[in-house]
Amino acid sequence: MDSIMLPSQGELFQRWIGKDIADVPKPAAVLDRAIIRRHCNRMKKTVQALGVGFRAHVKTHKTFQIAKMQMDNGDPETKFIASTLLEIEMLHPLLKGAKAAHHPANVLYGIPLVPSHVPRLAELAADIGEDSISVMIDHPDQIPYLRQFFEVTNFPACVFVKVDTGYHRAGLPPASLNKNGLLEKLADAEVEGWVRLLGLYSHSSLSYGAKTADEAMVHLIGEIHGCKVALNRWLPLLPKGRELVISVGATPQVSCSHDLVQNGSASPEAEELKALLRNPCPENTEVRVKIELHAGNYPILDMQQVSTNARSGAGKFEDEIAMTVVAEVCSVYNDSEREKPEALIAAGTLALGREPCANYPGWGVLSSWRRGDDPGAPRLIVDRISQEHGIVAWESGVQRSIPLSVGQVVKVFPNHSCVAAAFFGWYFVVDSERDQDGSQIVDVWVRGRGSDLTDPFLMTRFQ
Template sequence: MASIVPSQEDLQQCYIGKDISDVPKPAAVLDVAIIRRHCETMLRTIKTLDVGFRVHVKSHKTPEIAKLQIGDGTEANFIASTVLEIEMMIPLLQELKQKGRKINILYGIPLVPSQVPLLARAARELGENSITVMIDHPDQLPYLAKLSSLAGHPTCVFVKVDTGYHRAGLPPVSLNKHGLLEKLASAEEKGGARLLGLYSHSSLSYSGTTPEQAMGHLISEIRGCKDALERNLQLLPKRALVISVGATPQVVSSQNLLRDDSLCLEARELKALLRGTNVELHAGVYPILDMQQFSTHASADSGFLEDEIAISVLAEVCSVYNNGEREKPEALLAAGTLALGREPCPSYSGWGVVSSWRIDGLGKDSSERLVVERISQEHAIVTWESESQTKIPLHIGQVVKVHPNHACVTGAFYGWYFVVDSDQDSQSSRIVDVWVRARGCGMRAW
């Protein structure tokens, strides 16, 4: 029986050159021009600050964006949240390795037994020092030993530090929980592990609204990991260990250090910390952004949201209520929780912001904006963010773009992205490529 899932080649042949309004909807769209710009800015920042960099692929799950994230440097360090993402990345990682680049990909949650055989298979394909795992409990070490045995070489390890987010990891004062560090040292002596350093991820910065707050969170992470290192020096290998820290707001905030007017207290302290610490920054959603990330205002150079957020969801207007049927004018979209996600954003109470794209009377700098106020599985109610009684400037059958609150969750509904390029097409409407996403938890689990 023929597969019901089209190949990337079939999708490209069918859609490249078409207008995005002509594709089946709801659909996910990416503007590669915005993605390129964000990736180039980040790579320039990392080079100027002379720090390490590790890019997360969980937001987009595509090798095309992963390639833009790592640029042309000598190292190519990645993070994945699922083994599927690692499997998706194997051809790109092999290509990079053949070009002489040092590759490494971190499985970004503490090691669990079901993933060990799959990670070992990836490690055998990619070679030594290619796969890293995360440890925060001594009971995970038998899984680490099995992984190294199946792979045929030591597995790289980060010890996860909890610097205040309380999702995973150990606080600095408890890093040697039940002798974890001593047991890890023993595993390294036996050739079953190689400790890279300490790793912290904190999304506390998502609630911030200024560059100073984002920089403050990054400072706290670095301090927390330094504290953990200093408290346990006698138990750690006598070599330089990496402190890997970040999330998109923190890492984007480091771009402020390149500004001539970046003289605030947080900027000065962050510069000093980065100079005196073996830091690796890590981030994932920064190439795409979303309403959550945009609302943090982590970069002082941030522009209008339509110029900064690369992802949007195409949806059709299926009804309009402009004639007093309701307390205020509204429109109904044929896209709901599954198509948009249902993640809140601190800066407003809605579930997505409607782009001004092809809407008469609206511009990206308009003081009024349309938002998704209510949402159900397959429907969304759009209205003015204010209490305006102005008629909604939409008509039945019209196609709109909605910028979602959380790109990672929104993307999970879609098998592929339609790609546009606003550098070539100011209307951002002509499809230039189709990128297929990795979906699910494992591709090669047989």
Template sequence: MATFPSQAELQQFYIGKDIKDVPKPAAILDVAIIRRHCETMLQTVKTLNVGFRAHVKTHKTPEIAKLQIGNNPIANFIASTPLEIETMIPLLQSLQKTRPTNILYGIPLVPSQIPRLAKIAKKLGPNSLSLMIDHPDQLPFLADFAREAGSPANIFVKVDTGYHRAGLPPSSLNKNGLLEKISAAEAAGTAFLLGLYSHSSLSYNGSTPQIAMSHLIAEIRGCKDALESNAHLLLKEKKRELVISVGATPQVVSSQNLLRDDSCVEARELRSLLKDPDLNVELHAGVYPILDMQQVSTNAVAGLGGIEDEIALSVLAEVCSVYNDGERERAEALVAAGTLALGREPCGGYDGWGVVSSWRRGGDGDGDGRLVVQRISQEHAIVAWEGGLGLEKIPLRVGQVVKIYPNHACVTGAYYGWYFVVDSDLDGEAARVVDVWVRARGCAITDPLLDPRSI
């Protein structure tokens, strides 16, 4: 059985090396870009005076999570797996010393996860862990959780504002008496309702800031409608303000447009909603520190730079062969990175599975004349000129190392156990390894004390 090196061993061995010398395919992160995106987001929510909850499911590392939360006075997170939460425990415990800290398990609750989540909550303390509810049959699980954790769960009710992945529509939020049953759970001391939660990725198909902002507006309005139509159930005898948590990266980063120019109709409407004194809005997003070809293609933020400046994640691969001598109808190259290393996610902005960076090969990496991953197999891919019209030779050589910007950072990252970190602020070529960050990967339990079998 293969054994994996520890993070300390990886750091000792790789820090200081040129990335061309690391095993490939490899996932490379430019921390300078990540820092900039995180700082921009934190400044945006501060200026707009709205809440913020950072999703960790894209990167699955405490290092980026720490950058996401920065000096925000409240440290709220979301995770998609219990392992992600377990990996975050040391960071969460550190943040708890200086500010309120909470992490949401962002999947509607299932019974198999209760012992593990309860162990985490017991370790972190009351109000540290939140759960997602969208069906009345999930409510008995809350009593089991509270008993094992020693404290009630904070909960969000999942609202479906049009994406149809999970949740209830605003008009049917009280499915089979769900809201009355939540009130009963509160009275019994097994739950505490934080608010409503919507996550809509419809904005991934957009191509302008206005479209992205319109999707955020729709989410806020959907949750507002849910609050208003169910106020007699949600707010009955409750002297508190419920949170509306909304977002996905394109529409959340679109709020940055309000700091630049809010002259368009969508910007004015969005600003009005965010300033509504009757709404307690919390924005949530995950892939924004890293970005990818999908995110850039949404053009959610006016004036965003080129992909070389904005996408922090690239996949390092070697050129296996080059077909420049008439072997095929057009010149192509074969690289040793395929579906597993890059992901097989399409992108509305172009026809391809990744874009080859200009790193160490010249060119600007944007506009005409781009090299793209044109065809893809499990372990290898074909690189060609974008559009299929270029007859000129491919400017690559056998053995050359290239960087490829993937379409979807979340899916691409799943292949890798760790990231090699570079810093273009320190090294303009972004070629020297300055750190190694290990990802939470799979479903293994990282801390024996959290093993539900020890309950």
């Protein structure tokens, strides 16, 4: 039996451009380019107005195309975060192009250093140029591996020390930042020339439990304060005479910062946050400190993100979430064969993920796309899921019939776009500004897999 070959991006592009998303093999991931563009433009205006740095995470989408949109963010430096080596390889042409144009460019490998990955990180950095790759440290035993980096590149590795400000996924609490002499060993390595400390980094997803913009601001304020405590406590061990960065954020925390610009928010939380962003360490004259915000999910969003209400005045979730999963209805149970009416769709845990959402009990919400819903009707949700199937029911548990038919194509907004997207090799792209129905495929974006970017078809389109 011949092996099954995945199509190239060129083949996907020529096969599907101009077609309707209802006609693609399902389940499939769909992105609305217009929504993504709108979110990226909003971020640019906010970063420029606040005068802070910005670092864009690519782990949600893993695409060259959205990374390019994130680059235009109002920060004169091109800065990314990646969770995998493949994501960094995907970003390689962008970083190298920025360097060639004499623009600062850097990607942070966004988990505490994985020693076996140092050789490949060093190869990429050597090709892109000095200061192009940063790593994250939270244990002194990680530091010696950076000498290998220097031996390949002949320039120092850029380093952030990871601070745990309460999320407890990775990092060190402020009082323990010098664990087993970590900061002292970093200082020694910097004197020897094979490490350069950039600053402190915190990433807290505690804000996913927020319900208002002010609550999200409290989480961002807490992150900044945690990093300030760490910096002030360990200042004697930190480099002097240059700017250090406090990098903080997650999509809800960063989304709430839009309120500081767009709505002129005057809440106590907003006033405190504005002051921190302007001057995070006024009490400290020994070192210059700049705030850098970071976020990754913001161009796409999902049910979990919009439930935080972190940006005041946001539209309906159907206008804010750029990703849907298209799926086909394979059965309907409206004839009292079950306790309540239900329908079966051919998309389950693999296609939607199994991430809960704070504001409703399901695993995805059906879009009104091509369904003609009564605006006052309850929502249809994916009420239960198994590996390849989802069971659709009314959110409120009402007993009316499910208005779906066998063979009908539906769109589902996932709870967590990062997890849902992981099942798919590419996205079918629509543009609701060009096509109000959001159904015509205008592009196909392959998720980063490193070698795909050597495809001549791709490179001619990305130039």
